[in-house]
Amino acid sequence: MAASTRSLSPMESLPRELMWAIIEYATETVFDLRLASSLLKSHVDDYAVQRRIVGLVEKMDMISEVTWMEIKLFVRTCRASLLELRYKLLDHHEELIPEDCENARLSRTFFHRPNYVIAVYREPAKWLQNLPEWIGGKAKIVRIEQIHQTQFPFETHVIALLDQIRTKKLKFTNYVDDDFIHHLLTTHRLAQLEVLSIALRTMTDPKKFLLYLSEHVPAVQIYQILDRAISDTVPYFLGMRDFDWAPTFLEMCSKKLDKLSIVNLGLTDFLPIESSEQLRKRLPYTGKGIWFEASCTNYEQDKKYVENNHQLSVDSRDIFGNFVSVKHTSRIDEKFDNDVDITR
Template identity: 30%
Template sequence: PVIEIMRIGADTVLVSITNSRDRKRRWSTAFEMEIMPPVKSPTWSWQSSTLLSTYSDEFDNYLDGLSSLELLTRDLIWKIIEYVPEAVFQLRATSRTLRSQVDSFALQPATVPLVKELVFTGAISRFLSPTLDVSMYVPKGKSALFELRLKLREPLHGSNTTVHRTHFALSGRPNIYNANLNTVIDDENSWAHLRGAIGRRIEKVAMNQCITRETLLTISAMLETIKFKKLKVANDQLSSTFAKVITRTVIKCEVDHLFMSFRKLVFRKVNPVAFLIDLSTFVKSMHLYQSEKKTEFDASRKFFFGCEDIEWAPVFLEMFSRRLNKLCIENYTYPLYLTRDSADALRKRLPQMKKKFWFASTCEAYPNGLNYTSNSHLVQASDNELGSRFFTVKYASREKERFVF
């Protein structure tokens, strides 16, 4: 990148940054920044005049040897790094002054999100391995700064955690950094530098087959200080420990959108219905996907989320009375879980509540279909692209919305 600095006022400069290495992806940006006025020199007595003169000459010589970029204030240099994080290693190699400035910036809490997605993958079986795989998806333009943050945070005594980078040949695809954690042996010092390098804010977190208690507690500790909007969970089974960790994570990490894919619930100390209602207090949208082994189900059962033969309308209405305004349920195995009575209650009550709702669920209560509008809400029952019948109640302006995780 090319950096140009021009004074446009007594205390103001205009900084322009241009990247012209690739004509197809050329970009530029500019911003104004105030310059701090120089600090007035203290008054010296005649006894110190000789010493002051010597120091002044040395300082003038030092300033004469600095480039225009090195003479910028720390705040301005840090602002430049924010705009061109891919140039941190080139800036570090320029001089000791800039190296110190870049390292100081990299050791600060991240001011911009560096990691787009953080993925935790556990062992398929709790008996196979205590290893937890951590994948960090970092946009290419921010990879250099992320690598520097990793390097500067490595423990002095070394770490059991090694980070490997994977490149994608396609432009626009992020770099993936992988690390393996032993959830039994490794302590916090083994992976704390990962958390420090990641920063305090990312876009999305995913948990795949994170079943064991040790795995869930490690993830919970690692996410302790990180904020993110999307949480995706794909587990074969959901346990009581899982429910507690997810609830804690949703609250502390300020999650807005939650996706959960599951086959079986093994809640011993947690009420499934109460768990869903509690989550609805904190998230804006929820997507629940229930799967089942094809040889182990009876399609005539009215079964969902560990509950048999209950009316779900009161539960969903209670969930919508809280922060939740968007709910999608895919239960292809047991589509009869949502009875005609519950579906009728939802299509009557939801349009009358003071919210712009978005609700969709697999449902076979209306074989002849539905298609009408009630209080600006579209009420429909029809087959989707795969031939499965869905029942939906959506505010008119939200009809085209989709769940994207």
């Protein structure tokens, strides 16, 4: 036994935990390490298929078309080899996307970074059921976009995946079914969620919905989707006309939420000067460092000053109109952006 041990290289002699730490530090080398020796190959493979592997997918997009759906996985360059190895090693990888499958396709593309695209043409549930395990059950950002009404239950597949994939940032864009968003967010577990961005047209009870979100999510962004049927001369937000939203926004910021962005570009009169002034006077005194920004009625001139360690301003942004903002001085440079730099 001693002779056998002496024949091992220094790296091969390392304990498994230390070997795994090295693999974690240099995941881009997993395929090279597997070629070094059978023992190192065993270490790498054991590491690659562990259930609690983290940081494989930075961002996952779920996009629906009329007759098919697409899953895009955005991966850091240094993690791409590990994701590919995990795909090959999992027992069910051939069931995920068989090579001769005409109903689904997995491809890898490069545009500054490795991306993996799963296009599903029939029976999405069959091809997506093993996806959560492949990517380690986590994605830092999940973006859901329904471009068209589909011929299959897209919402069902979204719920099924989100039940198995934990994420800190969730974003809905161009969504056509506001009732589904309401159902998903009021029934889905939000405990792990840190950032939520939603594009909405209307809500049955928008005030109740927003207050619910503010109890569970620290950062919320709401985009008002414009509807041609809505007159731009009527103050409007989430289905309500001539409603004073300032008290609701103040109540939201008194709960778990401390970062709120409201984008209502075509209907800025929903937040008149009186409401903007009420927010600017009271938000700096909530007892926490607030980051608040909302579309608002045009002011005659821009205003900017500091009160109780919060910068208060009304800024004109060309075609985007005016925004009233109240931001703690430590958070002035923060942006409300759900994307991350994954070029490395």
